Amino acid sequence: xxxxxxxWLMRLYPSRFREEYGEEILQLFRDRxxxxxxxxxxxxxxxxxxxxxxxxxxxxxYYFEPELIGASADQRLxxxxxxxxxxxxxxxxxxxxxxxxxxxxxxxxxxxFLSQAGHYTPRRTFNxxxxxxxxxxxxxxxxxQPSPSDSEVGNGTSQFGRSVVSGRALRAGEASNSEAEAxxxxxxxxxxPQTQRPEGAGxxxxxxxxxxxxxxxxxxxxxxxxxxxxxxxxxxxxQKTSDALLAHEKNGDYDAVKEGGExxxxxxxxxxxxxxxMHLDVLYSQEPLPEHxxxxxxxxxxxxxxxxxxxxxxxxxxxxxxxxxxxLKLNSFPDLSVCEATARAEMNRVNDAAAIIxxxxxxxxxxxxxxxxxxxxxxxxxxxMYNPRENTTQQxxxxxxxxxxxxxxxxxxxxxxxxxxSAAEHFSYDLKMLKRTTLVGETTSGAAHSGVFHRIDEHFxxxxxxxxxxxxxxxxxxxxVGVEPDMKVNAADALDAAIKLAQAKLQKK
Amino acid sequence: xxxxxxNPLPSAAFQILLALVDEDLHGYxxxxxVEDQTDGRTRLGPGTLYSSxxxxxxxxxxxxxxxxxxxxxxxxxxxxxxxxxxxRKLVRSEAERIADLLRVxxxxxxxxxxxx
Numbered sequence: 001x002x003x004x005x006x007x008w009l010m011r012l013y014p015s016r017f018r019e020e021y022g023e024e025i026l027q028l029f030r031d032r033x034x035x036x037x038x039x040x041x042x043x044x045x046x047x048x049x050x051x052x053x054x055x056x057x058x059x060x061x062y063y064f065e066p067e068l069i070g071a072s073a074d075q076r077l078x079x080x081x082x083x084x085x086x087x088x089x090x091x092x093x094x095x096x097x098x099x100x101x102x103x104x105x106x107x108x109x110x111x112x113f114l115s116q117a118g119h120y121t122p123r124r125t126f127n128x129x130x131x132x133x134x135x136x137x138x139x140x141x142x143x144x145q146p147s148p149s150d151s152e153v154g155n156g157t158s159q160f161g162r163s164v165v166s167g168r169a170l171r172a173g174e175a176s177n178s179e180a181e182a183x184x185x186x187x188x189x190x191x192x193p194q195t196q197r198p199e200g201a202g203x204x205x206x207x208x209x210x211x212x213x214x215x216x217x218x219x220x221x222x223x224x225x226x227x228x229x230x231x232x233x234x235x236x237x238x239q240k241t242s243d244a245l246l247a248h249e250k251n252g253d254y255d256a257v258k259e260g261g262e263x264x265x266x267x268x269x270x271x272x273x274x275x276x277x278m279h280l281d282v283l284y285s286q287e288p289l290p291e292h293x294x295x296x297x298x299x300x301x302x303x304x305x306x307x308x309x310x311x312x313x314x315x316x317x318x319x320x321x322x323x324x325x326x327x328l329k330l331n332s333f334p335d336l337s338v339c340e341a342t343a344r345a346e347m348n349r350v351n352d353a354a355a356i357i358x359x360x361x362x363x364x365x366x367x368x369x370x371x372x373x374x375x376x377x378x379x380x381x382x383x384x385m386y387n388p389r390e391n392t393t394q395q396x397x398x399x400x401x402x403x404x405x406x407x408x409x410x411x412x413x414x415x416x417x418x419x420x421x422s423a424a425e426h427f428s429y430d431l432k433m434l435k436r437t438t439l440v441g442e443t444t445s446g447a448a449h450s451g452v453f454h455r456i457d458e459h460f461x462x463x464x465x466x467x468x469x470x471x472x473x474x475x476x477x478x479x480x481v482g483v484e485p486d487m488k489v490n491a492a493d494a495l496d497a498a499i500k501l502a503q504a505k506l507q508k509k
Numbered sequence: 510x511x512x513x514x515x516n517p518l519p520s521a522a523f524q525i526l527l528a529l530v531d532e533d534l535h536g537y538x539x540x541x542x543v544e545d546q547t548d549g550r551t552r553l554g555p556g557t558l559y560s561s562x563x564x565x566x567x568x569x570x571x572x573x574x575x576x577x578x579x580x581x582x583x584x585x586x587x588x589x590x591x592x593x594x595x596x597r598k599l600v601r602s603e604a605e606r607i608a609d610l611l612r613v614x615x616x617x618x619x620x621x622x623x624x625x
Contacts, residue, residue: 013556021559024588028555031537052554059560245574 326353333366363421570596
């Protein structure tokens, strides 16, 4: 039996060596086995044999290697791939059979995994709070309307206006947008200001298959600290926040965190706890973050233009309802440079209404300049509109009065849902704070983030506020918590509720 | 030219050459002789042994002998190996090199014993 075992182990040698000395080697084994009996000597024999195999097998393969290299080099002289025959004889039938079975097994395993992958929809962790701000001008401006070209079109939007968001984050933002449609949010999360919240229509959740190791954790922490110190608008808070992160790292608080999304959420929470700034966030994207802005591609810009114009600049409806109630359904705040004429035309269509309902239930944001233009119709004098993304400048004042506009003194109702995000929240929040509207519907998504995106690596980035906007209305804004409606009803019932409110108001007059 | 280098001469190759100085031996005989001449410290494994033998054959330092003079009647047919004149010359020069080393070592009082 021992001889059979050793004969089997001899297959480790190259066949040429076996052919040449196989029988001699086996004879030597027999001789030793015959002479070396007893437990100790037999054990020593096997130790010798194993050690000998470990040393001599690699050496024998190395011995044949120069021949192979030489043969390949000769063949490659012609510039063509070469195929070198190592063995002289044809393979044994059992070798062919086992090779065939092994190949089938490998192929079957691969195909099973591939088919599983096909059913798996990665819940791209564009960390809820993170993507909210960063996609302020991304594809959400399209109102999330299903379109095969949404993502690319979205890229183009960042090119317009004074974007505070780096286009580098847009691709991930788009991912979250498409995800948003697939995963309706859980409204219960809206009451948790320091956790990841659903963004737009989507609870982006955390990605399960996104491991981070100690090296990457350390890299992200130190990059976050460096970015904070360099860019955060409040240096003292930057220092304090950085110290807190480093202290957490020193304490080993991150050692147990193995997933990228979880790690980003933890860092975000700790930064916010220390800074009390809800606009700071670390984001994680399972999709590789592009190194350079995508929005600057002229082709994308042109496609955005075509798309948005084809869709009436996302003004889905502008009509007069019974009782002369104007109804404006706007699914994004499209770029002003493309859609100003359309926006003005649509506003004119409801200009004679006695009250106006602005439906933002499917509006996930867009261009703040468009926010300012539409808000301008609701005042007869310039009014300050707080925007967490902008320093306080002239841009923060409405262009009121607008010549020929009759809506400045009409009751305004804004319909909201938990999908209402970003620029749509900007519009809702400011008009609510200015007591110029009645919000009807659900608490909005809380996508206020004003941070400028800084890419840390392929999967992590950090959003850091670089502006000092003045909020005259309250200490905090809608970041994370969303905008609370004045009248809380299900989004589906909001239009009816607003119509009733408007009718009641108009009847009193 | 052998594909495996013999300069410097590997320890296993030198031991094999040394084992063949007195008589022609087959593989197992060589292994035993090496074990004896090293006081049991070196037991050449089969792979190492035949790998070295092949190299020495290619270098024409040893040669195969079909029927050795001392082959016992009835024993299995084995390949026996014999030292060639080149092999004998090489083993002598290698032994002298080692002897020189020994002299140096002794002169530095690293080793004790009679002058070599």
